[in-house]
Structure formats: structure tokens, C-alpha cells
Amino acid sequence: MIAGIVALSTLILFAAKAPPMAAFRHLFMGSVGSWLKISQVLMGWIPLTLCACGLVFSFRVGLWNIGVEGQVVAGAITATAILRLGAESSMPGTILVIAFLGGMLGGSLWAALAGFLKVKGGVNEIFGGLGLNFVAQGITLWLIFGPWKRPGVASMSGTELFPPSLWLPTLHTLRLSPVGLALTCAVLIGAAWVLSRTRLGLALKGIGNNPRAAYLHGLKPNRYIIVAMGLAGGCAGLAGTFQVVGVYHRLIPAISSNYGYLALLVVMLANYRIGAAPAIAFFFVCLNVGSIQLPMMLQLDSSLSGIIQGSLVLGALLLYGYRRRRQGGEKV
């Protein structure tokens, strides 16, 4: 697997007429070359992994939750609303906790909406999710340029900064939030536990593999679809909240940083399992952060990282598809 990743990346670098060894070195040094870089990577790893955890739930029940992007945004909006209300509060810690819970709930509800559209209205979750993504993005812009605009002038740079008391605390010298890191690890472990040990996890797996048979075995697929979407959205909402309180300290138009879409790639590359997701997420963020070096050092465009990520996922999907076909005879 790892050999394949390296080989494919090298090929792409060759195609881009880049010296592969130099490019790899810059990618490596630019992402894990110093504690500062590592903490920068981890700050991206947190929301990406949170989204990936959520997506494993929705994939497990057989849904393509492409609406994860909008769920991140919904979480961010809810969290911002709570922080704005609590800006004057004397208990910033409590407000932060409420913001996280609220952000989770916001993402959950946004995802459940896509679930309801699917279950009650027969709207494919891909279309429903995509539509809701645009709605969430639209609401963000409206808030930034309307009700929540900065005093005086509204701008693309987002809402007013929160008072620093409502920033997620970071380590003294590094921009790294231990709370965010701990929270993400907890969610990872919790998700893995739910999926492998609980009746809920088993039910999701059963329904994802064969909803009709699962119904005959006494499960109600529609109910579990909503639950899975709610869990996925909850994780995405946490990611959105983290973006607001831990990274940007305000609501900006691109609050999701496309981590939702990137998380879809992560989970696909991880073959829809949670085990490999954190490592792949880490690698992907390394590519993102490290590739910032490329234009300066090698006159390459930094979008090269996106090409590498996309190609890897396509390659992996091909490999999985090929294996499945080999195992299942002629079944497609």
C-alpha cells in the first residue's frame, strides 16, 4: 500500500517535470520538518479526522454523505451564534463547552435533514446533501454580509474576532490546541467502539449491506439511516466548531476549508474503515501543508498536492474494485 502511494506520487511528480526526490524532501520538511510545522499539520488533522469519523458512520449504513461539507458549515454557524451570545459572559469555559455541544447539534440536524429528505421524500442523499451544502454556504455569506457584519464594513474576511477568552487555548509557543487533539482522539476511539462493539454499529453494518434482509431480521432501516446521518453530522459539526473556536476565531466564508470533501477522499482511501483513517488524514494534511513550499522552492504549483490526493484515491478505488471482482467472480 505504502509502496504504491510512493510510486504513484513519484509518477505524478515526473509528469509535472519535478525532481521527485527534491519535491519529496520539500513536502516532508514543509510538513514535519519542525515542531511548528507539525503543530500546523495537526491543526488541520483535527477537523479532517473528525469529518472522517463521521463519514464512516454514514458509509457504514450505505449512504454517500456528500453533504458533510454543509454539516461542517452548519456546526460552525451554530457555534458562532452561541459565542456571539456569550461574548460578554463571565464564564468563557462554559460558553466554549456549550458552543461545542451546539455545533455538534447543528451539524447533526443539518445531516438529519438530508436523511429525512432521503427517507421521507425519496431524495438521493447525494443530491440532498449537495443542495444543503449550497444552502449552508449561502447562509454563511448572508450572515457575514448581513446580520453579523463587522461594525462599519462587511467583508470577505468574515465576522468580527471573538474576544481571546473565547479562543480555544493553545500551547504557549505552538499554535496547537491540546483540547482539540484530545477531543478528536476521544471521538476516534468512541466511533471505533460504537462501530465494532455495539448493537448500533452492527445494525448499521447490516443495513448498509442489505437493507431488505435487515428489515426481515427486525431492524428498521429508515430509523437507522437518520441515526447514522445524525452521528456523521455531529462529528462534522464538531469539526466546524473547532474551525471557529480553534483556528479562525470568527466565521469566515470558507470556514470548512474543504475538509468535508477531503474527508470523503480519506475515508475512501481507508476502504471505509476507521482504523486507517487517522493516518491517511495525517498524510493528506502533510501534503497540503508541505506543498505550500513547492512554489517557492521548485516553481511548482501547490495544487499538485490535490492532484496527488485525488490520484491516490482513484488508484485505491480501482484496486478495491479489482479485488472485489476477483473475489466475487463475475459479480460487479
Add this chain to the structure above:
Amino acid sequence: MRIALQNIRKYYGDVRANDGIHMKIAEGSIHGILGENGAGKSTLMKILAGYVRKSDGTIALNDRPEEYGGPSQATRLGIGMLYQDPLDFPPLTVLENFMVGRCGGVLAKEALHRRQLLEMARALGFRLNPDGRVRELTVGERQQLELLRLLALGVEVLILDEPTTGISDVQRRILFKALNKLARQKKTILLVSHKLEDVETLCDRITVLRSGRVAGEMDRPFDTKRLLSWMFGAMPAQPPCSGVEPGSPALVIEGVSGSGGRAGLRPCTLTVRKGEVVGLAGLAGSGQETFLRLAAGLNRPREGTIRIGDEIMTGKDHHAFRARGVSFLPTARLEEGLIPGLTITEHFALAQQQGIKVLWKRAQRTAKERIKRFRILGRPSSKPESLSGGNQQRLLLSLIPEDPLILLLENPTRGLDVESVRWVWEHLMTYVNKGTGIIFSSMELEEIIQVADRVVVFFDGAMVKDVRTCDTDLNALGQAMAGRV
């Protein structure tokens, strides 16, 4: 066109769908093909229509041997087939469907085709609106459209596969009139059907297939008894009536009708008592599938009431039926009964009703115990898709909750070898002896006669016969299945 089939063979692995069929079809005749399910009728017709490749044999058209590789080639030679489910494009209009596949050049020449469609329809007595959407047509009208389309392509030989299933009496009369007219115009017509009445009124000659071979051929006038004996073969030994009295009513179905399948289900009434075994006979798609699903609470009935014991269950979902002790085993084992991708242990874990955590150890123990008791060739970590058909069925049976009140089984022994069939019934009888009522559908009349206390025959969506097994015989059941009550 004259057709001569010589030594046609089609093997699917070990299954001999067609096993050396010889047959001649005269020009301008209506030739009927009769046979029970799996006799090889559809395979033979699909070979003739180029839809299925034969393993061996020759097809001669007007005394010239022809080899063709696909339906479009067959159409060019003048052979067209009307499939059981029309192969049309529901979102398009009637005219657009008519034009599909026959527009040479860039321009669609709509006006020309519209005129042609209306003329042809009028000649055959069909009424079709060229601008109507195909998805709004009835099965009969879609059939008419497909027929016109084939004729417009210049087809000389028309093959119709069960054309009268699911269409109204009026449409059936119109169709028969049109077919007679076409035969007078020297078209050759092949009619595949399991309905004796249709074949007898329409055909000049009938060939009966059984187990992939020609069992007999007959010209008009037809001798129904001989046709039936050719269709169903020799009679199996009939078990004597048992003196055991069945118990109290377990499942009562009164005037229940519903939709589903091609024929739907007309109102029917049936009471199954504790310890009673009821077999549902009928050719595939005659309504027995719909009936079982209604009785399981999987489909909602249009009218009528369903009771389990004294409780009215009409309108409740399958889970409510399950809670009352009703278990349904579908015929599509891997598609509907089992969950591919889940291990046997996980299948048993799904049955756990309470708690947050899965009790994996307990599920593992249950899986091991059931694998042994049900003699499943597999391990707790095996997935159902890796099991053979017989073992999948054993697994499905092992998943039935303890002490069911009613078992609803859809073709429970389909595709199983003799030994597995014997084992399955032996096992099911242990339930019966404990008072479980069983309703099962089967394609094998012999099986029904051997294991059931009562037989219910379905024909074209209606329950046409309900008798004790010991009061009937294969001949009478065969007649009922073919629509002669």
C-alpha cells in the same frame, strides 16, 4: 416463414435447460408451446430470438440453416420476440418508442412514423395515442405497442412469451383477433403459455415441453387430458389422509387483495390452523408470492382483514407480525434473506434485542451451536455469500426464532439437491409437530402433494382451488394451475 429446430441444446453448467429439442413450425400457423416452470420453454424461445446462445443444434429458416449472434441479427432475419416484461422506454412517448431503432439518417421523420403507427394500429384494432407516455399505459397496451414496433421492423416470425398474463379480458380478445389476422397474412406465430385455455383457443398445433425435451405434439382438436399428462408427467405416490386433527386457527385471512407481481392478487380467504401445512401451487407469478408477502405483513393489503389468533393485524408492519410469531423466509436467499458481508456470528448477534453492547461471546456460542445442529458447512466467521445454496437455506432456517406460530416459506427448496430437500422438510416437520402452521409456495407439484395437508392453487392472481391433498390428484391440480377448475 418455415422454422425447423434440430437437436437444440442449452446447458447452464449441469442444468440442461434444453436437451435435444426437435420441432417444426409451419408458415402462417399459430404454434403453442406448453410446459410447466423450468420445462425449457423460455430458453428455447430466447434461443430462437437470438437472445440466448445455444450450446448445440441447428436452426433452419425456410430450409436454410442460419447462425445468428444477437436479437438484432434475428430481427434482421425476420424473427421478433415479445418478452414477458415489455422492453420499452417508459419515460418516452408511444411514438418515440415506436421509432426507436428504426430511424435511418439524421432526421427523425416523425410525421411519417406517426402515420405508419396509426395505420398499423387501426388495421389490428389497437387504440394507441402516439403522444401518450408509455409509463401511463397498461401492460396490454405496452404489448400492443411492442407488437406494432416489431411488425414495422418487418418481422415474419412473432414469438410471444406469456402474453395474456396481467392483461384484461378485452385486451386478450383484441390480441387474439390480431394474432389470427396476422396468421392469415402468412406471419408465423409462436405462443408460449401455461394457460391451457389460451393455447387451445388460439393455436393450430401444440408442442409440450418437459425437462428440456419434447414430451409430445398435437394438432387441433386437442385432448386436454393427454396434454396435461405430458406437462406434468407420471403421478407420484399419494400419501394417505392422516387422522390427525389440526389445532385452532393460527392465521386467518379474509377477503384480502393486494397489488404486486404482474397479476396482483384478487380477494382471497384462507385459514391456517396450528400444525397444518398448506402448499401454494401455481405457475410463477400467479399471485402466490404476493399472498405470502401480504400474510407476512410485508405488503399492505388493499382490502380484507388478517388475523393472528384473535388479534387483527391488518395494516401493521412486518415487525408486528414477527412479534406475534410469524416468520417469513424469502426465496431470494442472498438478496433478501441473508446479509452478504456479515458473518454467521453477526447474523445471530442481530437477533439480540436488548443492551447497548453486542454480546459477542454469546452470539459466537449460538452460531457454533446452530452450525452444528443445522449441519451448516461453514464456520462462525463465514459469510453467507461463500456458502452453497443448501447451506444458505440451512442458515436461514437456523435464524428462525424459537417456536414460531406461523412459517411463511417462499419456494423453500428451490435450487437444493435431493438430500438438502429431504433434510429441510424433516427439520420443518419438527416445528409442525410442535404446533407451528406452515404456508409454503413451491414450483414442484410433487413436493406439495408429498408434504402438504392442503393445497391452494393460484391462477392469474386468484385463489382458484383449496383442497385437502388427499382429496385431489396431480391431474386436477394441473388443470387448476392451467386455469381449468
